[in-house]
Amino acid sequence: MMNPPLVETRELSVHFGGLQAVNNVNFSLRDGELRCLIGPNGAGKTTFFRLLTGVHAPTSGTVAVNGRSIAGLQTHQIARLGVGIKTQIPSLFDNLSVRENIWLSARRNHSRAAANRIADSVIMDEVGLGEYANTETAKLSHGLRQWVELGVVIAQRPKLILLDEPAAGMTGHDMEKTAELIKRINRTSAMIVVEHDMEFIKRIAKTVTVFNRGEVLVESDVDTVLADERVREVYLGKQTGRQHDTGA
Amino acid sequence: MNGSRNYWPIAAAVIAALSAIIVLPVIYDEYALLQLTIYAILSVLALSLAFIWGYGGILSFGHAVFFGLGAYTYAIGAMNFGETTIALLLSMVIPALFAAALGYFLFYGRISDVYLGAITLTVTLIFFDLASSTSGPQYRIGQVALGGFNGIPSIPQLNVPGFPDWTLSTTELFILSVAILALVYISLRLLISSDFGRVVIAIKENEVRAELLGYDARKYKLVTFVIGGAIAGLAGCLFANWGGFTSPAVFALGQSVQIIIWMVVGGVGTLAGPVIGCVLMQWLTSSLASFGTVNNNLVLGGILVIVVLLLPQGLVPTIARLARGRRPVQRLDATAGALGATPAKSEVGA
Amino acid sequence: MDYLIAIGLEVVSGIASLVLISIGLAVVFGMMKVINLAHGEFLMMGGYATIAASKAGINIWIAILVIAPLVVGLVGLVVERLVIRHLYGRVIDTMLATWGLSLLFIGLVTTVFGNTTSGISSPLGAVNIGPIGFSAYKFFIVAVAVAVIVTLYLLFKLSRFGLIARATMQNADMSAALGVDPARVYAATFAIGSALAGLAGGVLAPVTGVVPSIGAAFVAKAFITVIGGGSAVLVGTLSASGIFATVNQLASFATTPVIGEVALLGAAIILLRLFPRGITGRFFKGRI
Numbered sequence: 111m112m113n114p115p116l117v118e119t120r121e122l123s124v125h126f127g128g129l130q131a132v133n134n135v136n137f138s139l140r141d142g143e144l145r146c147l148i149g150p151n152g153a154g155k156t157t158f159f160r161l162l163t164g165v166h167a168p169t170s171g172t173v174a175v176n177g178r179s180i181a182g183l184q185t186h187q188i189a190r191l192g193v194g195i196k197t198q199i200p201s202l203f204d205n206l207s208v209r210e211n212i213w214l215s216a217r218r219n220h221s222r223a224a225a226n227r228i229a230d231s232v233i234m235d236e237v238g239l240g241e242y243a244n245t246e247t248a249k250l251s252h253g254l255r256q257w258v259e260l261g262v263v264i265a266q267r268p269k270l271i272l273l274d275e276p277a278a279g280m281t282g283h284d285m286e287k288t289a290e291l292i293k294r295i296n297r298t299s300a301m302i303v304v305e306h307d308m309e310f311i312k313r314i315a316k317t318v319t320v321f322n323r324g325e326v327l328v329e330s331d332v333d334t335v336l337a338d339e340r341v342r343e344v345y346l347g348k349q350t351g352r353q354h355d356t357g358a
Numbered sequence: 359m360n361g362s363r364n365y366w367p368i369a370a371a372v373i374a375a376l377s378a379i380i381v382l383p384v385i386y387d388e389y390a391l392l393q394l395t396i397y398a399i400l401s402v403l404a405l406s407l408a409f410i411w412g413y414g415g416i417l418s419f420g421h422a423v424f425f426g427l428g429a430y431t432y433a434i435g436a437m438n439f440g441e442t443t444i445a446l447l448l449s450m451v452i453p454a455l456f457a458a459a460l461g462y463f464l465f466y467g468r469i470s471d472v473y474l475g476a477i478t479l480t481v482t483l484i485f486f487d488l489a490s491s492t493s494g495p496q497y498r499i500g501q502v503a504l505g506g507f508n509g510i511p512s513i514p515q516l517n518v519p520g521f522p523d524w525t526l527s528t529t530e531l532f533i534l535s536v537a538i539l540a541l542v543y544i545s546l547r548l549l550i551s552s553d554f555g556r557v558v559i560a561i562k563e564n565e566v567r568a569e570l571l572g573y574d575a576r577k578y579k580l581v582t583f584v585i586g587g588a589i590a591g592l593a594g595c596l597f598a599n600w601g602g603f604t605s606p607a608v609f610a611l612g613q614s615v616q617i618i619i620w621m622v623v624g625g626v627g628t629l630a631g632p633v634i635g636c637v638l639m640q641w642l643t644s645s646l647a648s649f650g651t652v653n654n655n656l657v658l659g660g661i662l663v664i665v666v667l668l669l670p671q672g673l674v675p676t677i678a679r680l681a682r683g684r685r686p687v688q689r690l691d692a693t694a695g696a697l698g699a700t701p702a703k704s705e706v707g708a
Numbered sequence: 709m710d711y712l713i714a715i716g717l718e719v720v721s722g723i724a725s726l727v728l729i730s731i732g733l734a735v736v737f738g739m740m741k742v743i744n745l746a747h748g749e750f751l752m753m754g755g756y757a758t759i760a761a762s763k764a765g766i767n768i769w770i771a772i773l774v775i776a777p778l779v780v781g782l783v784g785l786v787v788e789r790l791v792i793r794h795l796y797g798r799v800i801d802t803m804l805a806t807w808g809l810s811l812l813f814i815g816l817v818t819t820v821f822g823n824t825t826s827g828i829s830s831p832l833g834a835v836n837i838g839p840i841g842f843s844a845y846k847f848f849i850v851a852v853a854v855a856v857i858v859t860l861y862l863l864f865k866l867s868r869f870g871l872i873a874r875a876t877m878q879n880a881d882m883s884a885a886l887g888v889d890p891a892r893v894y895a896a897t898f899a900i901g902s903a904l905a906g907l908a909g910g911v912l913a914p915v916t917g918v919v920p921s922i923g924a925a926f927v928a929k930a931f932i933t934v935i936g937g938g939s940a941v942l943v944g945t946l947s948a949s950g951i952f953a954t955v956n957q958l959a960s961f962a963t964t965p966v967i968g969e970v971a972l973l974g975a976a977i978i979l980l981r982l983f984p985r986g987i988t989g990r991f992f993k994g995r996i
Binding site for chain 1: 553556557559560563564566567568569570571572573574575
């Protein structure tokens with residue numbers, strides 16, 4: 111028998127009032143896989159993450175982590191199954207230091223001594239925030255907060271990491287660093303990454319799932335997706351259009 | 359957790375308590391000591407809310423419920439049993455149990471903020487109504503008539519455990535109250551710097567983030583609430599000892615407001631602040647009473663409004679910041695300004 | 709049968725009283741997300757304004773229906789300018805500051821009028837329903853409550869102010885972009901809420917009498933009614949008042965007024981546990 115997929119959704123739907131935010135999504139991710147989610151704004155990517163982390167409950171359909179349904183589980187129980195998330199706007203303990211943020215993440219699943227070790231390793235080596243270790247996160251810039259949150263998620267040592275626009279607001283060099291970091295993390299954790307930047311996606315992903323209007327439009331390797339007419343229409347068409355605008 | 363725990367507040371508390379216990383009974387007479395005792399007792403009450411609000415982020419508008427329950431439990435227990443040790447313990451256990459029930463109801467129902475305020479306020483009013491309506495001989499617990507609006511008089515003093523006849527003198531009650539104040543302060547300080555305490559603070563900072571890391575916020579809040587309830591109950595027990603009397607006034611709205619004023623004046627998010635706020639406001643209240651010209655409510659209300667408007671962090675954090683000569687929060691990056699609007703409790707991917 | 713009618717009338721007048729007590733707070737909370745914990749003292753001052761005016765020889769109906777709301781509305785304007793305006797967006801701080809105001813007003817009124825109960829006799833006599841006497845003034849209370857609800861409905865639904873107010877509450881930036889100053893809308897809304905509290909205080913003064921500390925009895929009920937009702941001002945207040953007052957009156961009939969009070973508070977707790985965002989957070993979404 112094969113192992114069950116790390117994450118599997120079946121006919122997953124949620125609607126708020128009349129709005130069908132996620133509609134009939136069948137999605138599955140193998141252990142160790144890195145998947146990119148793309149799609150125009152409002153396509154349901156962030157909502158999909160909220161369903162995977164239990165922040166929203168689905169209207170219908172199921173989510174299973176390691177073959178186990180997460181229906182009825184609280185957010186913290188799902189986190190304990192090994193799911194970590196970096197949110198679009200960094201969500202941190204603002205008045206605590208970088209080290210405390212990362213330590214709290216490690217401490218949940220580890221002894222105090224192990225948590226100290228993990229915090230040191232994450233801060234010094236994995237995200238390289240040593241000079242800010244004792245700085246309150248509220249005082250950091252948006253870019254640095256992105257990195258702190260990445261550190262927080264890594265320190266959980268989760269099986270699955272959800273990253274919602276990890277490179278948003280980053281420029282050339284930082285983006286490259288982030289891509290390297292993601293590839294490194296992927297050696298130990300499976301990941302789902304929501305991104306807009308195509309260059310970034312090409313750099314990190316093999317498989318891409320395209321969301322549109324709450325549904326999965328295409329799911330394939332990067333090149334196939336980029337060549338797909340429908341994808342160009344709903345997503346890339348818009349983006350190249352925008353680039354034209356700014357270029358003009 | 360950073361290896362170097364800060365022990366000087368604990369040392370300061372021990373020294374302050376020891377000097378108060380040694381020096382004050384020598385220089386003051388019993389009447390003056392009795393006046394000082396109430397400061398210590400109410401400071402214990404201040405600490406209990408300082409913990410659950412300042413560190414747990416749970417703003418209870420009806421914190422006096424636990425104080426009142428402690429006072430009533432001690433009164434009923436002591437008068438029924440004769441020996442006061444069990445009554446003393448019950449005065450913490452009963453409020454703690456009630457806090458557990460109420461806390462379960464609130465936190466596992468995901469009730470927070472204004473709604474939590476409304477419910478806790480309502481609960482204290484229910485107790486006030488019920489306690490006030492227990493006049494008449496049919497309302498007794500054991501041998502003790504609850505006495506309705508008039509309350510329960512002639513509550514026996516605490517005795518040394520095992521010696522029912524060895525009751526505490528005024529001086530001994532003073533020493534006990536100061537010792538308990540120091541003990542509660544030190545325990546809370548240690549608790550806050552423990553791993554448990556770090557998580558409690560983290561949940562106050564950002565509950566969603568804490569849950570996404572796998573912490574059960576409901577459980578931590580519940581434990582925080584129960585600890586606060588037990589401490590407030592202990593303060594109530596001491597209070598019943600101090601006056602030898604308890605009445606529904608302990609459940610009154612004014613009692614709950616008073617604790618909140620201490621905290622706002624002294625500084626939410628500190629332990630020393632609410633104690634200082636409590637002593638300051640009590641001193642002010644009794645000074646005003648001795649002048650008898652200015653209305654007490656006028657002054658208390660005025661102070662509360664002015665502090666919220668002009669000194670929103672309260673005395674202790676403001677003074678601490680001035681002492682350190684530090685400017686208010688500055689971000690470390692020029693680009694931060696535009697993005698600084700990140701809400702403190704941003705929802706997932708909001 | 710007469711007995712049932714009498715109970716029914718008590719329930720209806722109980723609902724009307726609760727609506728009057730709560731509606732000012734509901735307007736301010738629903739529109740501005742501000743909980744004014746000095747609301748009880750606003751009612752208290754409405755009561756004092758009524759009594760003072762009527763003792764000064766002004767017609768009692770004018771004292772109740774004009775003087776009380778006017779005086780308290782002006783107090784509200786001042787309070788908004790000096791305190792509330794500086795705390796927008798800080799829900800807890802606003803509650804704390806207005807709790808301070810509540811004490812301040814109690815102290816102020818005690819200093820001026822003394823700490824004694826003042827009253828005026830109820831201006832209407834009694835009507836008999838079968839063998840049971842029933843104060844005619846209660847019909848007046850019901851009439852005022854109905855008039856207030858209808859007026860507010862028309863104000864929010866039809867007037868330019870109502871439109872602007874609803875727009876501002878939805879999105880302050882948007883209305884600012886349309887050339888409306890949100891600060892003025894908030895000030896006007898708070899003044900209207902205050903005036904409604906003053907009106908309620910005036911209307912209830914002949915029934916309850918007034919003491920400086922009477923606000924505490926009002927504010928708790930108003931607070932839980934508004935929170936229990938949720939964010940929709942009119943529907944929320946009406947539905948929560950309906951439930952709470954009915955529970956209160958029936959329990960009072962069956963036992964004692966104190967137990968009736970406890971039943972009301974208990975009902976509020978259960979309701980908030982079932983609907984943590986109030987009745988209209990669950991039902992009647994998007995109504996006013």
